[in-house]
Amino acid sequence: MRENEINSLVNELNSFTPGKSLDYLQRLTLGVSKIINASSRFTKVQQTLVVFALTLAAEMHRGVYRKDKITPYFIHPVEVACIIIEYFGVIDFKIIIAAILHDVIEDKEGWKNKQVLRKKIHSKFGYTIYSIINFVTKHESTERRIRYYEIMRGIRIISIKWRAILIKIADRINNAETFKHVSEDERQRKIKETLVEFPLLETELEKILARAYKTGKIKNKKLLTVPRKAMDRLFMAIDPYT
Numbered sequence: 001m002r003e004n005e006i007n008s009l010v011n012e013l014n015s016f017t018p019g020k021s022l023d024y025l026q027r028l029t030l031g032v033s034k035i036i037n038a039s040s041r042f043t044k045v046q047q048t049l050v051v052f053a054l055t056l057a058a059e060m061h062r063g064v065y066r067k068d069k070i071t072p073y074f075i076h077p078v079e080v081a082c083i084i085i086e087y088f089g090v091i092d093f094k095i096i097i098a099a100i101l102h103d104v105i106e107d108k109e110g111w112k113n114k115q116v117l118r119k120k121i122h123s124k125f126g127y128t129i130y131s132i133i134n135f136v137t138k139h140e141s142t143e144r145r146i147r148y149y150e151i152m153r154g155i156r157i158i159s160i161k162w163r164a165i166l167i168k169i170a171d172r173i174n175n176a177e178t179f180k181h182v183s184e185d186e187r188q189r190k191i192k193e194t195l196v197e198f199p200l201l202e203t204e205l206e207k208i209l210a211r212a213y214k215t216g217k218i219k220n221k222k223l224l225t226v227p228r229k230a231m232d233r234l235f236m237a238i239d240p241y242t
Contacts, residue, residue, distance in 0.1 A: 001036050001040075001047075006029070006032060006033055006036055007029070009032060009036075009051065009054070010025070010028055010029045010032050012055070012058075013028065013032065013054060013055065013058040013074065014028060014072075016058040016059055016061070016062045016063075016072075016074065017058070017061065017062055017063055017064065017065070017072035017073070017074055018072070019070070019071060019072050019075075020065075020069075020070035020071070021070050021071060024070075024071060024072065024075065027075060027079075028074075028075060028078065031075065031078040031079055031081075031082050032054065032078060034081075034082045034085055034086060035050065035054070035078065035081050035082065035085065035096065035100070036050070036051075038085045038091045038096065039093075039096065041091055042093050046093045049093075049097065049124070049125065050093075050096065050097065050100075052124070053097045053100045053101055053125075054078070054100055056101065056104065057074060057077050057078075057100050057101055057103075057104055058074050060104040060107065060108065060117070061073045061074045061077075061103070061104070061107065064107065066178060066181065067178065067181035067182050068178070068181045073103075073107075076103070076174055076175075077099060077100050077101065077102060077103055078100070079174050080099045080100075080102065080167065080170045080171050080174050081096050081099040081100050081170075083170040083173055083174060083233070084096065084099055084166060084167070084170050087170075087173075087229065087230075087233050088166065088170070088226050088229060088230055088233075089222065089226070089229075090166065090223070090226060092163070094128055094129050094132065094159075094163060095132070095163040095166065095167065097125055097129050098129050098132040098133050098136070098163060098164075098167055099167050099170065101121065101125075101129075101133050102132075102133055102136045102137070102167050102171065103137075104117060104121075104133075105117055105118060105121075105133060105134070105137045106137045106138055118130070118134075121133060128157075128159055128160060131157070131160045132160050132163045132164045132167065135151070135152055135155055135160065135164040136152075136164050136167050136168055136171070149197045149200065149201065152164060152165060152168065152201065153200060153201065153204045158208055158211070158212045158217055159217070161204075161208050162205060162208050162209055162212065162218075162223075165201050165204060165205045165208075166205065166226065166230065168201065169198065169201065169202075169205075169230045169231070169234055170230070172190075172194060172198065172234060172237075173230075173233055173234050173237045175190070176190070176194070176234065176237035176238045176241075177237055179191075179238070179240075179241050187241060191238055191241055191242060194234065194238055195242075198231065198234060199231070202227045202228075202230070202231045205226075205227040205230075206224075206227045206228075209223050209224055209226070209227065210224060
């Protein structure tokens with residue numbers, strides 16, 4: 001995709017929820033450019049689906065802003081995908097799509113609307129991507145919310161598990177970078193949760209990647225270094241608040 005085509009896409013995405021800060025369009029352009037450039041390694045069909053996912057996420061997060069009240073929420077999934085690409089060095093079609101869409105079900109109003117969206121994602125992107133998003137989503141059920149991290153650690157399918165955990169770590173990194181905009185109580189709750197739950201996710205991620213590499217389910221040995229890199233980046237993000 002050429003620069004003028006990327007700029008046209010950015011303008012379309014920004015039209016759903018215009019940013020209110022001077023640097024927002026620059027951040028959005030940078031993020032979308034990184035995703036589009038990474039997707040140049042994918043097939044033409046996959047590249048088209050990446051653009052579709054960006055547009056769907058922008059539409060689903062229409063009118064929603066982050067805690068600072070001026071930054072469109074859509075920048076969050078864009079930057080989560082960029083953390084995976086840039087900081088973790090993982091360029092993988094399924095994880096990038098799932099990262100872009102990881103909050104759309106959770107943020108959709110109404111049970112019936114959520115079900116329609118679930119079917120749309122499953123139909124358009126397939127079972128694996130749908131399942132990754134489903135495991136990252138915090139469900140309305142109180143029991144599932146309480147057991148959220150336990151359920152994630154217990155995912156049985158390797159291809160879903162490592163991607164879901166990595167998206168969750170990237171999600172927390174990006175959220176930690178905006179901790180200054182949340183209340184002190186919420187910030188401390190998130191920090192405590194990070195210190196307790198995320199080392200367990202790291203351990204699980206290390207085990208599942210080692211097993212997958214040993215059995216030939218993943219070929220890239222560099223993936224084995226990702227859990228440590230991811231956690232180092234996470235603790236850098238929360239360090240100013242601990």
